[in-house]
Amino acid sequence: MDNKSFNLVTDPWLKVIEIQSNQERTVSLTELFENSQNYRQLAGEMHSQDLAILRLLLAILTTVYTRFDTNGELYSWLEKGINELTVDQEMYDDTGQHDLLATWKSLHQAGHFSEIVVQYLEQHQNRFDFFGEQPFYQATTEDYDALVPENKRVAAGKGQVSIKQINRRVSESANTPAIFAPKSGEAKNEIQLDELVRWVIAYQNFTGVTDKTKVVTTEKFSNPAGWLYRLNPVFVKGESLFETLMLNLVLINTRKSDAEYVFQKPVWEYPTVHDYVEMRKKQILPDNLAELYTAWSRLLHIEWRDSGQPAIFSAGIPMFAADSALIEPMTTWRLDKKTNEYRPALKGLQSVGIAMWRNFGQYVKVKQADDIHEPGMVIWLRKLKKEHLIARNAPLILNSIALISDGNATSQSPAVELIDDMQLQADVLFDPEIADYWPTRIEGVIEQTQTVGKDYYHFASDIAxxxxxxxxxxxxxxxxxxxxxxxxxxxxxxxxxxxxxxxDEKINLWKDQLKEITTQAVADVMQSPSPRDIKGISGEKGLLNIFTAKNRLMFNLRTHLDPEKG
Structure with missing residues (x-):
């Protein structure tokens, strides 16, 4: 593969859906940022892959627009030195957040990204070449060998991870075949170059823990799962890819109004792979989003066979802890009562059937006294509304994409991908009313609805x-x-x-609909009853048949939805 080049800035590798034609296209980074307003969404092999790539795109945008305004001018509180930028913190304190929000507003009104993004990519183009001297998201043979144990160097051939393992639609290890995979046999290890790039990015975010090779460190560590794999991801979905990127483009620290300016440092801006790995060995939580969004879980090195297919070497890198990692905007949080620290509210296999709306209180603070931390994305949206950067009646779609592991501590292989969303108007999500605060009323409705759900479960238990x-x-x-x-x-x-x-009127409308849905669900169960269903059985509370079971449910329904009638 000598002299081969595949540059992500200029070569097509990103799959998108065009708005006008509704057709899939494959585009380069340059095409994407120049035309994001014409694309509906990313369209890779999996939604979780799209989320990993969305974060990469946001890392680029966050880096660019926290340094330059829409005209490509360096902010007045930044100064360009010989080798790096410096900040005048006093000037930033005066106008910095205002300037950054003004940039966001200008981009949003323009409806497209400005030329400075492509200029930035051109400046760093050599770091986006998949076959370059410092290949994108990879280490060279020399760097890999210098960072892993001597017996795990490339020449030894150990520590390889196959294509079918990196492809999260297959996720087949050497020991356990994936029976229901979309590919079979040798085809599981065949892949086109553009798809490989997408999976490498996704794998860094959704890595399991089956591989054993690690970089050399003074202290022992366990191979970590990918960062996104450790979250309950939530982001904002727009009507176009441009709008999705804009709504998720957090340019200021929303948790601290007096926060200092922090330089964004995506992984490709580290001088060498050595520098990046040495930083990661300290296991320090990144202080900037670009670094967080591009965090590696593995040091990867790719050797290319004569067949044109890759041999991929993988070594674990120490990962920072997720405890109190509140810089991460794309997750819900729960309070660990033992440590008194906030941790991502992970989804497991046991919660697969629980829709997003049923955990409404994890996404927006229902009561000011609640000890929850809202997702950073929700806080950011509230800031945009407060600054009148989004309309009061703007429809906001909170989207959740979770790749859930099998729960096995020694593998953490993907078991299921969950996609869900929840749409509310900005004025509902961030209701200015105090006495009749919509989120509090919504949470009350959800509690009532789930109480009816329990009543129905008891009805189903009676039928059993x-x-x-x-x-x-x-x-x-x-x-x-x-x-x-x-x-x-x-x-x-x-x-x-x-x-x-x-x-009250809106809530009563839902109650009426809930009664109809429950009544229909009961009717479906009672269709074509058997003689045993009708005759019933004798229990502690007397005769139990399908009719008495139904009556009990209907009584509970009236009691919980219409207390006066109940």
Whole structure:
């Protein structure tokens, strides 16, 4: 592969969907940033892959627009030295945040990114070549050999990870075949170059822990999972790729109004791979988003065979802790009562069937006294609304993409990918009302809805008892179907709320719909009853058949939705 080049700045590798034609296209970084307003979304092999690439794109934009305004002019509080930029912190304190928000507003109004982004990419083009002297997201043979144990160097052939492992649609290790993969046999290890680039970026973010090779350190460490794999990701989805990038482009520290200016340092701006790995050995949480968004979990080196297929060497790098990593804007948080620290509220296999809206209180602070930390993205959106940079009635779509592991501590292989969203108007999400605060009312409705969900579960348990089948699997399956019926109607109800609504009227509309959905779900269960369903069984509380089970549910429904009638 001598003299070969594949430069991400100029060569097509990003899959997108065009708005006008609704067709898929493959574009370069330059094309993407010049035409993001014409693309609906990224369109890679998996949604989680798209999220990893979205963060890479945001790292570029955050780096550029925290240094230059839309005209490509260096901010007045920055000064260009011989080798690096310096900041006048006093000047930044006076006008810095105002200037950065003015840049965001100018870009948003223009409807496209400015020329300075492409100029930045051209300046760093040599670091975006997949086959360059410092290959993109990789180490050279010399760098890799210098950082791993002697017996794990490239010539030894150890520590390889196959294409079918990096491809998270397959995720097949050497020991356990992926039976239901979209490829079979040798095809699992075949890949086109542009797809390989996408998977390398995704793998750094969603790495499992099956590989054993590590970089040499003075202190022992366990190979970490990828950073995104350790979060419950949430971001904002716009009507175009440009809008998605803009809404997620956090240019100021939203958690501290008096925060100092921090230089963005994506991984490609480190002078050498050695410098980056040495920094990572300290396990210090990045203080800037560009570095966080481009954090590696593995030191990768790619050797190219005569067949044109790659041999990929992988070594673990120490990872910083997720505890109190509140700089990360794309996750929900939970308070660890033992350590009193906030940790990402991870999703596991047990929560696969729980829709996003049911955890509404994790995304927006329902009560000021709540001990939750809102996702940084929600705080950023609140800032944009407060500064009148987004409209009061702007539809805001919070999108969640979670790649959930199998829960096995020794592998953490991907088991399922969850995609969900929740749309609310800006005035609903950030309701200025105090006495009738929409988020508090919404949380109350969700609590009532889930109480009805429990009532339905008890109904399903009664049916299982009548039919003499195992209660938990039967009731859980019916409960899951019940929530499937609720998900879309509730999401539509949320999306239809406005700041001017009569709260009680809107809530009663949902209650009526909830009664209808519950009644229909019960009717479906009671279709074609068996003689045993009708005859029933004798229990501690008397006769139990499908009719008494239904009556009990309907009584609970009235009690929990209409207390006066109940």
């Amino acid at each position: 008892t009548i039919r003499n089948v195992e209660t938990r699997p039967f009731a859980s399956a019916l409960s899951a179907k019940f929530y499937d019926r609720l998900n879309e109607p509730f999401k539509q109800w949320l999306a239809g709320l406005t700041g001017e609504d009569d709260r």
